Amino acid sequence: MPTSPTTLAADAQPAPFVFDARHTALIVIDMQRDFIEPGGFGSSLGNDVTLLSGIVPTVAALLRHARASDWFVVHTRESHAADLSDCPPAKRLRGAPGLRIGDPGPMGRILIRGEPGNAIVDAVAPMPGELVIDKPGKGAFYDTSLDRALRERDIRYLVFAGVTTEVCVQTSMREANDRGYDALLVEDATASYFPEFRDATLAMIRSQGGIVGWTAPLAALMAAA
Ligand code: TIU
Numbered sequence: 498m499p500t501s502p503t504t505l506a507a508d509a510q511p512a513p514f515v516f517d518a519r520h521t522a523l524i525v526i527d528m529q530r531d532f533i534e535p536g537g538f539g540s541s542l543g544n545d546v547t548l549l550s551g552i553v554p555t556v557a558a559l560l561r562h563a564r565a566s567d568w569f570v571v572h573t574r575e576s577h578a579a580d581l582s583d584c585p586p587a588k589r590l591r592g593a594p595g596l597r598i599g600d601p602g603p604m605g606r607i608l609i610r611g612e613p614g615n616a617i618v619d620a621v622a623p624m625p626g627e628l629v630i631d632k633p634g635k636g637a638f639y640d641t642s643l644d645r646a647l648r649e650r651d652i653r654y655l656v657f658a659g660v661t662t663e664v665c666v667q668t669s670m671r672e673a674n675d676r677g678y679d680a681l682l683v684e685d686a687t688a689s690y691f692p693e694f695r696d697a698t699l700a701m702i703r704s705q706g707g708i709v710g711w712t713a714p715l716a717a718l719m720a721a722a
Pocket residue numbers: 526527532539542575635660661662664665666690
């Protein structure tokens with residue numbers, strides 16, 4: 498693979514992921530207490546949240562790599578305004594009464610911006626200078642300033658991590674693909690309440706010659722040369 502001093506190739510599927518560190522961003526999706534700790538939105542939907550916490554050390558290692566490589570770093574949080582003006586009734590009413598978005602829970606109002614449950618878990622918390630995007634949808638681009646922020650910085654390559662693989666991560670990656678970014682999902686830095694959905698999503702992304710993008714383990718990304 499021909500490379501310039503800033504062009505790297507990572508061993509990925511379905512083919513090497515060729516990217517330029519100067520034009521790369523890491524997008525960490527929704528590593529918030531709402532999904533990862535008991536008492537938040539994830540558990541209100543009936544999920545076993547312990548299935549997600551296992552990736553926290555890998556996401557932390559990925560963040561260290563991105564920061565050391567001078568990538569632009571973005572964190573997202575799925576969240577709604579306190580008055581729920583950005584939460585379509587169709588989304589809110591999908592939940593069980595008493596456990597809906599905006600209802601009081603053990604970590605504050607469920608999925609509401611600024612509540613304790615909406616905070617990103619400490620081990621992967623944003624650092625000064627990193628962009629935090631509050632998103633009302635599953636996708637990181639829907640009704641947010643993310644695309645503009647990336648284009649202003651001439652970002653063309655996106656590395657994705659976070660939760661959950663088949664919901665917010667996959668939606669965001671598909672949105673990125675349609676917007677013309679080359680996107681890679683880090684296989685061991687994403688998790689689902691349904692491990693079989695995680696595996697199926699990884700297979701879907703890289704099928705048909707990379708119809709949505711690329712996947713690779715963190716070790717392959719860190720070994721890119
Ligand atoms: N329920 C589920 O799997 N995920 C979400 O509701 N949001 C995200 O994926 N962040």
